[in-house]
Amino acid sequence: MKLSEEMLAQYDRDGFIAAPGVFSQAELASIKTALAEDVTVKGPHLITEDDGETMRAVYASHTRHPLFRDLVTSERLLGPAVQLVGRDLYVHQFKINTKRPFGGESWAWHQDYPVWRDADRMPEARAVNVAVFLDDVSEFNGPVVFLRGSHRLGSGTSRRRQGGETAEHIDPRDYTLSGDDLSRLAGVHEMTSPKGAAGTVVFFHPEIVHGSAPNISPYPRDLLITTYNSSSNAPRPPGEPRPEYLVGRDTTPLVPHARLLETMAATTTGAGA
Ligand SMILES: O=C(O)CCC(=O)C(=O)O
Structure with missing residues (x-):
């Protein structure tokens, strides 16, 4: 998959672009099966909602399950990411x-x-987020909402909330923007949310302001997000980055492949890689 000049210009301008129909129904079914297998591996990489039971997020599946390992090196994700960020x-x-x-x-x-x-x-x-819709996304099941073009402002106004100190997973509510800043930004940057069928892929900039509302619909909304970073932009000393399930340590440039995603039984290696 190759992004057109128009899409590249749109990404520069808006901070995101959406590409429908990147994965087939059969591939999505394989991804869902792999997800069900991967969440049986317990560990700190499984994040729950406030009830302490319901799953909110799972990290680093690509280090435990072969299908996700194959997914992150698919040229359908990696090719456009290279166009947006650069090689390696x-x-x-x-x-x-x-x-x-x-x-x-x-x-x-x-x-x-x-x-x-x-x-x-x-x-x-110097990184890009690549979000794959694993379910159909509508206005009803809590789509990600972007402030269009807000990536161009840089990272000036985000602040860590007092008391929101955790060594590991940092929830966005602990690192958010003030109501005043958001009101000002929303006056200038339109709120918009890409929607579409499962298999759609959204590429978005790491500095765009975004968030999402609860899912009050009867439908699930599973969203896979892989963040590609430039090998020359990897976290570096002084200090240690967070654990490996949150911050990838293998900075070897990925080599893309053009295979379809096929059902692959898990060969789990344990929690959090
Ligand atoms: O899943 C969502 O609705 C938003 C996720 C997000 O923004 C994030 O994980 O950084």
Whole structure:
């Protein structure tokens, strides 16, 4: 898959682009099966909602399950990521956010890069988020909402919330923007949310302001997000980045392949890689 000049210009202008129909129904079924297998591996990489039981997110499946390993090196994701960021990319972070029907919780307004800069010492926002819709996404099941073009402002206003100190998974509500800043930004940057059928892929900038509302619909909204970073932009000393399930350590540039995703039985290697 190759992004057109028009799509590249749109990404520069808006901070995101959507490409429908990237994965087939059969591939999506294989991804869902792999997800069901992967969540049987217990560990800190499984994040729950506030009830302490319902799954909210699972990290680093690409380090445990062969299908996800194959997915992150698919040229359908990696090719456009290289066009957007440049060559020599590796996976900085991989997660699947599982927003359950009738109550999957919100994700607070935030930017991604300030967390990676402050918690992990990633030098620059030379990375891209690639989000795969594992379910149909509508206005009803909690789509991600972007402030169009807000990536162009950089990372100035995001702040870590007092008391929101955790060594590991940092939830966006602990690293958000003030109400005043958001009101000002929303006056200038239109709120918009890409929607579409399962198999759609959205590429979005690590500095775009985004968030999502709870899922009050009867339909699930599972969203897979892999973040590709430039090997030359990997987190570096001083200090240790967060654990490996949150911050990829293998910065070897990935080599793309053109295979279809096939059902692959899990060969799990344990929690959190
Ligand atoms: O899953 C969502 O709705 C938003 C997720 C997100 O923004 C994130 O994980 O950084």
